[in-house]
Amino acid sequence: MLKRAFLAATVWLVGTTGTFAAPVDLTILHTNDTHDHLLPYDSRAGKDLGGVARRAALIKRIKAQTPGTLVLDAGDVFQGTPIFTFYQGDADYRTMDQAGYDATTVGNHELDNGLANLLKQAKGRSFKVINSNMLDKTGKHIFLSKHVFERNGLKIGVFGVLGDDAQGAVAKKHQQDYVFVPPLDVAQRFADELRKEADLVIMLSHSGLEEDTDLARKVKGINLIVGGHSHTKLDVPREVPNGDWRTLVVQGFQWGEYLGRLDLKVENGKVVGYDGKLLPITRAITEDASVAETVDSYNRKIAKEMGMVVAQAPTGLSSEGKYQGDSALGNWTADLLKELTRSDIGIVNSGGIRASLQPGKVSVGDVYSVFPFDNALVTVDVDGKLFQRILDMTASYLGGSGFLQFSGVTFRIEDQQAKDVLVNGKPLEPSRVYRVATVDYVAQGGDRQPLFAESKNYQSQGVFLRDAILDHLRKNPTITPPATGRIKVPATHQPARIRD
Numbered sequence: 001m002l003k004r005a006f007l008a009a010t011v012w013l014v015g016t017t018g019t020f021a022a023p024v025d026l027t028i029l030h031t032n033d034t035h036d037h038l039l040p041y042d043s044r045a046g047k048d049l050g051g052v053a054r055r056a057a058l059i060k061r062i063k064a065q066t067p068g069t070l071v072l073d074a075g076d077v078f079q080g081t082p083i084f085t086f087y088q089g090d091a092d093y094r095t096m097d098q099a100g101y102d103a104t105t106v107g108n109h110e111l112d113n114g115l116a117n118l119l120k121q122a123k124g125r126s127f128k129v130i131n132s133n134m135l136d137k138t139g140k141h142i143f144l145s146k147h148v149f150e151r152n153g154l155k156i157g158v159f160g161v162l163g164d165d166a167q168g169a170v171a172k173k174h175q176q177d178y179v180f181v182p183p184l185d186v187a188q189r190f191a192d193e194l195r196k197e198a199d200l201v202i203m204l205s206h207s208g209l210e211e212d213t214d215l216a217r218k219v220k221g222i223n224l225i226v227g228g229h230s231h232t233k234l235d236v237p238r239e240v241p242n243g244d245w246r247t248l249v250v251q252g253f254q255w256g257e258y259l260g261r262l263d264l265k266v267e268n269g270k271v272v273g274y275d276g277k278l279l280p281i282t283r284a285i286t287e288d289a290s291v292a293e294t295v296d297s298y299n300r301k302i303a304k305e306m307g308m309v310v311a312q313a314p315t316g317l318s319s320e321g322k323y324q325g326d327s328a329l330g331n332w333t334a335d336l337l338k339e340l341t342r343s344d345i346g347i348v349n350s351g352g353i354r355a356s357l358q359p360g361k362v363s364v365g366d367v368y369s370v371f372p373f374d375n376a377l378v379t380v381d382v383d384g385k386l387f388q389r390i391l392d393m394t395a396s397y398l399g400g401s402g403f404l405q406f407s408g409v410t411f412r413i414e415d416q417q418a419k420d421v422l423v424n425g426k427p428l429e430p431s432r433v434y435r436v437a438t439v440d441y442v443a444q445g446g447d448r449q450p451l452f453a454e455s456k457n458y459q460s461q462g463v464f465l466r467d468a469i470l471d472h473l474r475k476n477p478t479i480t481p482p483a484t485g486r487i488k489v490p491a492t493h494q495p496a497r498i499r500d
Helices: 052-065 082-087 090-099 115-122 164-169 187-197 209-218 289-299 328-341 364-370 384-396 450-454 465-475
Strands: 024-031 041-043 046-049 069-073 146-151 154-162 200-206 224-228 238-242 245-250 258-267 270-280 309-313 345-349 360-363 376-383 404-407 409-414 417-423 433-439 456-464
Touching: 024 052, 024 154, 024 224, 052 069, 052 090, 052 258, 052 289, 069 146, 069 200, 069 224, 082 090, 082 289, 082 364, 090 115, 090 289, 146 187, 154 187, 187 200, 200 209, 209 224, 209 238, 209 245, 224 258, 245 258, 245 270, 309 465, 328 345, 328 376, 328 404, 328 433, 328 465, 360 364, 364 465, 376 384, 376 465, 384 409, 384 417, 384 433, 384 450, 404 409, 456 465
Parallel strands: 024 069, 154 200, 200 224, 224 245, 345 433
Antiparallel strands: 024 258, 041 046, 146 154, 238 245, 258 270, 309 360, 345 404, 376 433, 376 456, 409 417
16 A cells, blocks of 8 residues: 655655656666675575575566656675675676666665676666766766666666665775765765656655755755665655655665565656555565576576585574674684684674575585675784774774774673783783784775774785685585673674674
């Protein structure tokens, strides 16, 4: 049942280009943060979830039944499973084409292998890659900055942004490939331009719910924000007021577990009602045969190698709570970094851990899914004074991106600072130099860790973290989770929105 958009006294204008004698229906299907989960997967939420072939079948069914459907994605299609590692995004974009997507935008993980790779993968696709705040060195837009679609006689203007937090998550070396313009500096201009060209204005945003909500409160003229980056499960759309204006914000969790559906009713140039929901992608949906074959054509080339069992995790190894304190998987990984390099301290960024290890057999593919990034193992020297600053910065990130996991270190968080710091059981010494093992992404200032640039004696260990872990597991094939509790968090701490 369609909801009335707002109270009758509040007019939700949607454009000035057209006048319609009868209500016009528009359906928006949307996804975000699918992260290369082309195959069904198991998670804490359940087994045999998602799968792009099932999602494609549902999209095609809805489009066949519902004239006037637009299919949109809010970015981070890339990165997360071995299929991306080996095929660099080609499989993701090819199946999106087959599924019938109309547009996507650029997420931070689309840039994991650099702008050149993204441009290569985007070339020749039927759907549009829309971004309005990434420019080349001459000031020109790298991607299509906006596009007007037409459905059921309605003109729908779409523009797209990479958010501030997402920009910060891009590796420093890849940030050099383009000029970033803050979303607030472009959003009003594109909203105003598209209001002259279209009946509805949609922003594809890879920014996170917090940034999307803030932008909607400051920018008028956007009817709908299709969001991503925070992996938020919005079961129903969020209405954001801005004076006499209202913007809807939708987001559909992660990994293709859901397909978002938003039905709009437009009458005389105004949105008069909407209904939004998330449609679960489960085994009850028969796969689209052509998309299933495409996925299989990529997967079968690597399935044998990825299916090799290297270890057992009798009780699993969970990454749950990795942004809210220390996690079992975070501690295990940091311990391994410390052990392999014989360092004083081991550090891994929570954002570098992309999944949990489920109880039972651990395959090569499982390790690739947990550690998908080509991050190299490195060591740096950090004096105690600088390390205290790094810990304080980490404490300020509690609940969100930039939070770190530690080995050899315990502390408590109070007033966004690290207190009672112990390094291997002894108080932190400001003048002592500690050897720290981490990954190159963090050591080079990535994941909101600029203080690491002040460290000394950067040394690459000549191996990817993922490969070092696989080698360790082959020699030590039984995984025992370490205890948690290395980081004490305030009892009153409220979990923040995760940005990934």
